Structure formats: structure tokens, C-alpha cells
Amino acid sequence: MEQLAICGGKPVRENKIYYGRQCVDEDDVKAVSEVLTSDYITCGPKVAELEKKLAEYTGAKYAVAVSNGTAALHCACIAAGLGQGDEVIVTPLTFAASANCILYVGATPVFADINPETYNIDPKSIEEKITDKTRAVIAVDFTGQCVEHEAIRAICDKHDLIFIEDAAHAIGSAYNGKKVGSLADITCFSFHPVKTITCGEGGAVTTNSEEYYKKLVLAHTHGITHDEELMEDTPHEGPWVYEQISLGYNYRLTDFQAAMLLSQLQKLEGFKARRQAIVKKYDEAFSEIPEIIVQKEIPESDTCRHLYIIRLDLSKLNCSRRQFFDAMSAENVQCQIHYVPTYFFPYYRHLGYQGGLCPKAEEVYKGIMSIPLYPALTDEDTDDVIHAVKKIVKYYRK
Numbered sequence: 001m002e003q004l005a006i007c008g009g010k011p012v013r014e015n016k017i018y019y020g021r022q023c024v025d026e027d028d029v030k031a032v033s034e035v036l037t038s039d040y041i042t043c044g045p046k047v048a049e050l051e052k053k054l055a056e057y058t059g060a061k062y063a064v065a066v067s068n069g070t071a072a073l074h075c076a077c078i079a080a081g082l083g084q085g086d087e088v089i090v091t092p093l094t095f096a097a098s099a100n101c102i103l104y105v106g107a108t109p110v111f112a113d114i115n116p117e118t119y120n121i122d123p124k125s126i127e128e129k130i131t132d133k134t135r136a137v138i139a140v141d142f143t144g145q146c147v148e149h150e151a152i153r154a155i156c157d158k159h160d161l162i163f164i165e166d167a168a169h170a171i172g173s174a175y176n177g178k179k180v181g182s183l184a185d186i187t188c189f190s191f192h193p194v195k196t197i198t199c200g201e202g203g204a205v206t207t208n209s210e211e212y213y214k215k216l217v218l219a220h221t222h223g224i225t226h227d228e229e230l231m232e233d234t235p236h237e238g239p240w241v242y243e244q245i246s247l248g249y250n251y252r253l254t255d256f257q258a259a260m261l262l263s264q265l266q267k268l269e270g271f272k273a274r275r276q277a278i279v280k281k282y283d284e285a286f287s288e289i290p291e292i293i294v295q296k297e298i299p300e301s302d303t304c305r306h307l308y309i310i311r312l313d314l315s316k317l318n319c320s321r322r323q324f325f326d327a328m329s330a331e332n333v334q335c336q337i338h339y340v341p342t343y344f345f346p347y348y349r350h351l352g353y354q355g356g357l358c359p360k361a362e363e364v365y366k367g368i369m370s371i372p373l374y375p376a377l378t379d380e381d382t383d384d385v386i387h388a389v390k391k392i393v394k395y396y397r398k
């Protein structure tokens with residue numbers, strides 16, 4: 001048997017690879033530097049062009065570019081009119097921002113459990129958590145796999161709820177042939193460097209509703225408008241006049257970031273193909289290992305996968321997840337855990353949330369680990385990752 005690197009053996013590779021990494025090339029650099037020496041570095045033509053392209057790409061009527069994915073979620077909650085006394089249903093197996101945005105507007109997050117095979121929010125659990133205070137659902141396309149749109153839409157229609165999609169992982173994914181961004185009432189994207197396309201920090205919100213669109217625009221720029229139709233105090237003094245008509249924030253994206261994203265958007269289909277090829281290779285390799293559980297995909301989802309998660313069947317291994325994680329790290333494959341269930345965090349505990357709320361999410365969480373997945377991974381890199389997993393499983397196998 002091969003000696004594990006953590007026990008002094010030779011690691012499967014010399015240099016470390018990480019679970020995710022941005023893919024930035026000379027085109028992106030050129031796009032950014034052109035804007036930096038132009039007339040506008042923010043609030044210029046590139047943001048408008050990006051919004052148009054994002055709407056075209058996703059098939060949504062409207063897109064608003066914002067400063068990050070968290071701002072996108074906050075704006076979505078504002079546009080949806082959520083506030084004090086409202087309950088919003090969300091998954092706990094996600095980045096903290098998915099639930100934090102509910103708290104930003106004074107509403108109450110209610111956690112629904114996941115499907116333990118797909119790891120996405122379970123429509124049955126959504127239905128169980130509905131009360132007469134429920135106003136919206138924030139469904140996360142976890143790892144990029146589409147949530148069960150048909151079932152969630154039916155529940156939202158039946159109970160008159162607003163369907164917000166946290167698609168931070170899912171730009172490029174499609175459900176029954178329709179791109180994410182055109183499906184829910186409001187969809188939020190993130191362009192952080194670990195996500196599929198990036199501009200450093202960035203985000204976007206898409207919607208088909210003109211009403212939501214207008215509110216999103218106001219929310220991301222101080223609640224200020226230059227649109228005469230929206231102004232209250234007419235006639236006004238002159239062409240310089242603008243009005244603040246609601247309370248908003250500065251969540252604008254800069255023009256050089258928009259330019260970078262426009263450049264990245266052109267490469268999205270290529271990134272998706274490469275990600276899918278790696279996922280297929282991992283799926284094939286790991287489905288032969290009984291100690292490793294592979295994430296299930298629903299057939300409706302054409303997934304542009306953001307994360308590849310292996311789930312350890314710890315009942316078949318003589319190690320803890322921590323030991324497995326450290327052993328992978330010693331082999332120079334740096335993994336990450338996505339995610340600690342949101343309500344485990346002290347802040348949520350202090351708000352009164354307790355363990356046991358979502359038993360399936362808690363159970364899945366115990367064994368999961370994200371392994372490297374990004375377009376620049378070579379076939380040799382992915383072979384190394386598979387080698388490391390197999391080596392460690394073999395060592396700790398019961």
C-alpha cells in the first residue's frame with residue numbers, strides 16, 4: 001500500500017492545488033485597462049452593455065449589475081418588499097449571505113431541509129415550513145445544480161410567495177433548456193473569484209418584472225432617480241435635478257469590472273464545457289468507490305458546476321472527515337467544506353436558532369468536502385486528485 005503523505009510518504013503531487021481558482025487571461029486584462037484610461041471608470045457605458053448582455057444571455061427581460069452577490073440578494077429582498085414580520089424560507093447548506101439578506105431587511109429566515117441526494121432545498125420541506133407569515137422562498141442552486149423549479153414554482157403560486165433564486169453558483173446552468181436567470185421571480189448572481197466568471201467582486205440581479213426591476217435600480221443606487229416620470233416634485237428647477245424617492249445603497253459595479261465581466265462572459269460556454277468534462281471524469285472515478293457518495297443530479301438540470309463535492313461514507317472508513325481533509329492537504333490537494341449549516345454559527349445561535357432544525361442537511365454536512373474544480377485544471381491535475389482520494393480511502397478503508 002502507498003504510504004500517505006501525512007504519514008511521511010511522497011505526496012501525489014509537488015505543488016498545491018486548491019478547490020477553486022479564477023481563470024483570467026490577457027483579453028480580460030486588456031478589457032480592464034482600456035476602461036481605466038477612458039472617460040468613465042464607473043457609471044459608464046460598460047455597465048449598461050453588461051446589463052444588456054446578461055439579460056440576453058440569461059433570457060431575462062432585465063438585469064442590474066451590482067457590486068457583489070450579497071448586494072444582489074439584499075436588493076432582491078428590498079425589491080420583493082420583504083420586511084419586519086415576514087418569514088422567508090431558505091436552505092441552511094449555503095453561504096451565510098443567502099440568509100443574512102433576509103435579516104438585512106428585518107425579516108425572519110426559516111430554514112427548510114435539503115434533499116440528501118441532490119443537496120438542494122427539498123420542496124416538501126418548504127411546504128412544511130410555510131406559515132401565514134411566509135412571504136418568499138430563497139432557493140440556492142447549490143454547486144450550480146438547478147433547484148426543482150417546477151415544484152417550487154407550484155408551491156409559490158399556491159401560497160402567493162415570491163420566488164428568489166440565489167444563483168451565485170449557477171451562471172450558465174439551465175433547467176429544462178431555460179437558462180437560470182429567467183426562471184424565478186428574481187435571480188441573484190455573484191462574480192467572486194471562486195465563482196464561474198469573475199470581476200474580483202461583482203454581482204447581478206435579473207428579473208422579468210418591470211416593477212421589481214425599477215425597485216432594484218433604486219435600491220442599488222441610493223434610491224435616487226433621474227427619471228422624470230418617477231419624480232414627485234414637478235415642475236423642477238432644471239436639468240441637474242434628481243430626487244431620492246426611496247432608501248437605497250451604493251451597490252454599483254464599476255465600469256472596469258463590467259468590462260472584465262463582459263470579457264469573461266464570452267468564455268462562459270468554454271468554462272462550462274471544461275467544468276462538465278471534469279465532473280464527468282470525477283463522477284466515473286468515484287462511483288466505483290463505495291466509501292465515496294457522489295452528488296445526484298436531477299435530469300432537468302444542465303449544470304454548469306461550480307463545486308465538486310465528495311461525501312465520505314464515514315461508517316465505512318476508519319477516519320474522521322478532519323483526518324481525510326488533512327490527508328488530502330498533505331497530498332497537496334487543498335479541499336474546502338461547503339458549507340457549515342448557517343444556523344450553526346454563533347450569530348444565528350444567539351438569535352435563537354438551534355441544532356436539529358434540518359437533520360438531513362446536518363447529516364450531509366458531516367461528510368462533505370469540495371475537491372478542486374476549475375477550468376484551468378489539467379487532466380494530470382484531475383488524475384492527481386482522483387489518485388489522492390483513492391490512496392486515502394484505501395488506507396482508511398474498514
Ligand SMILES: *Cc1c(COP(=O)(O)O)cnc(C)c1O
Pocket residue numbers: 068069070071094095097098140166168169190191192201202203
Ligand atoms: C458567493 C455566494 C454569495 C455571495 O456572493 P458575494 O459576491 O461573495 O457577495 C451568496 N450566496 C452563495 C450561495 C454564494 O456562494
